[in-house]
Amino acid sequence: MTLLKIGIISNVHSNLYSLMEIYDxxxxxxxxxxxxxxxxxxxGPHPNEVVNFIKRKHIxxxxxxxxxxxxxxxFSCINEGTINSFSVNFTFMELTKNNxxxxxxLPSELIMNFGNFDIKFVHKNPYKSDQDIQEDILVCGYEHTPNKIKVGKGKCIIIPGSCGKPVSSIGGVSCGVLxxxxxxxxYKILKCKHLFSKINKDMKMMNFPEILINSYDIDTY
Structure with a gap:
């Protein structure tokens, strides 16, 4: 029997500490x-460190x-609020040319055919309706809360959640294993605690806006 086991992450958002925990x-x-x-x-405060980690680990x-x-x-694809106005410019200026x-x-999607399954990996669900899904398994990022949704005819949407920006409903960050x-x-979802004290220290040292720092604190945001 042919077997394949894939770890799935999304929404790292420049958080090296949580990425390392999830990777382990x-x-x-x-x-x-x-x-x-x-x-x-x-x-988050670690754009180069996160990109370098992803490249080094061949993710x-x-x-x-x-x-x-x-x-x-x-801001053509995201809203231009207080957080994003700071974050987009900070990240753009911080990243090296190579990164x-x-x-x-990077591609916008990946398609895999394995055994009896057609699998599409995307950031955001491209279909207007679940009934439009053509693949057996659609694996989506974007949403920060993990989920698994059966949509009929044996089809399924898998959402690993965020491995870098915590969600209060799960008490931390998450990833998936297919x-x-x-x-x-x-498919199963794995969760781990968010190391807020570490990233909080880095963000304060880099003079991040308080509203952005608080968005990483699941106890207050």
């Missing part, structure tokens, strides 16, 4: 590779909407 979780699961669904940068990645905003240093090029070269054989697949 996935290594313990003995995944064959890790795939990132975009929004690698933005919000397969696609481009998210925040990545696109940073690459172009504009900006890396982000710009385990596939020729005929069946299993």
């Amino acid at each position: 979780l996935l290594e313990k699961e003995c995944v064959e590779f890790i795939l990132c669904l975009g929004d690698i940068v933005g919000y 397969v990645s696609i481009k998210g909407i925040y990545d696109s905003a940073v690459i172009n240093n504009d 900006l090029y890396y982000l710009s070269s 385990d596939i054989s020729n005929n069946v697949y299993n």
